[in-house]
Amino acid sequence: MTLDDLRVFAAVCRAGSLSAAARDLSCTQSAVSQHVKRLEREVGLSLLERHTRGVVPTSAGHTLNAAVTEGLGSIDHALRRLDEAARAEGGSVRVTTGATTIRHFMAAAVVDFRRQFPRASLEFQTETSSRGCFDALAAGRADLAWITLGPTDRAIEQHPVVEIPWALAVSASDPLAAKARVEPADLQDARLIGLPQNSTSRLQLGAWLAEAGIRPVFDTSVTDWDTAILLAELGLGLAVVPALPAWSGPGHPDLRLIPIPALPVLTAGWAVRRWDALFPLARAFAEAVAHHCGKQTVRE
Template identity: 85%
Template sequence: MTLDDLRVFAVVCRTGSLSAAARDLTCTQSAVSQHVRRLEREIGLSLLERRPRGVVPTPAGRRLHSAVTEGLGCIDHALRQLEELAHADGGSVRVTTGATTVRHFMAAAVVDFRRRFPQASLEFQTEPSSRGCFDALAAGSVDLAWVTLGPSIRSAEQHPVVELPWALAVTARDPLADRAFIEPADLQDARLIGLPENSTARAQLGSWLAESGIRPVFDTSVTDWDTAILLAELGLGHAVVPTLPDWSGPGHPDLRLIPIPALPPLAAGWAVRRWDALSPLARAFAEGVAHHCRKRPGMP
């Protein structure tokens, strides 16, 4: 088997389709099939199960995919480190995160990084969920992932940077707008704007509310916190959101963020394959983001 066989197999597992893998790899579907068949012949086991809407790995395929993802990620990471050694400070840092994270947590650090390392480049890859960020990290396509922190996983280290208290976002005209704080019981049967169910933050919020016996209804789904807060500010619903400093103050006279102190704060920060294996540039950017977050007014 070749590295190309393994790379193609990993893409097939990620996309769930031979045709989608061919599009990603800009090759033909028959070429993708040849790579997979070569692996299956050499291993002596079927690696993919054909389904009406694509393919899924067999038990043997899942085991191989896990090893391939980790192994190729290590190889790609080592090659990038060697490239940076060859080009001094002219390398790049690849970051994956949600759509609005750069605005809230990284803007000052990006400016500072550009001043310190003018020859280096920053590459941002947007993912809709922390799970997608972890997958990109495991595949070796990024150096750093800014995520909502959750249970530990084998393929990544998680390093907390900020803790964000929860608040209920409402319009200033809402009957709840003058409340000093909100209790979880106040959310019983509330109809809320929320992130998709597969997001880590939504899962944690639902779990914490369930521990208090609260089961709100999420009848509006958005892809990021900024959109949820904007809809609440416009009077289109309520949203339980992490307290983000950019939304506080005179710039948003029609918005109220009412604290929910009974809920544990939401932790966010960096996920990396191995902190001690980060390139000097990636480590400098990660530490710069943490430094600016600590300095920023209103950021816990």
């Protein structure tokens, strides 16, 4: 078997079909199939189950894919470190995160990083969940992932950077807008705008509300906090969200962010394969973001 065989197999497992993997790899479906067949002959086991809508790994396929993903990620990471060493400060940093992270947590750090390392590039990849970020790290497609920190069974290091209190986003015309603070009991039977059920912040919020005996109804689902807050500002519902500074102040006269001090704070920060193995450019960017998040916390 070759490294190309293993890379193609991992791409098939990730894409869920031979044709989708072929598109991702810019090759023919026949070529993808040949790589998989060669692996199956080599190990003497079937690695994929064919279904009408694509393929899924067999038990043996899952075992191989987990090892391949981890191994290729380590190889790619090592090759990139060698490339960075050869090009000094002219390399790149690949960051995977949610759609609104740059606006709220990284804008100032991006400016400082570009000023300090003008020859370096930043590559941002959007994921909709922490699981997707972990997959990108494990596969070597990202150096850093900015996530909502929470329990995980993945071999990933998590480093907290900023704690964000929760708030209730409501339209200024809503009766709750007059409150100085919101208690969990105020959310009983409330119809809320929420993030997808598998997101870390939604899972943590649901668990904390359940501990208080509160079971609100999430009847509107959005993919990011900014959309939830915007819909609340427009009077289309209520949203329990992190109190993001960009939404505070005179720029949003029709919005109220009312503190919910009874809820534990949400912690956001970096996830990496190994912090001590980060190459210098990635570490510099991670530290720049942490520095500016610290300044932001002081201002608030």
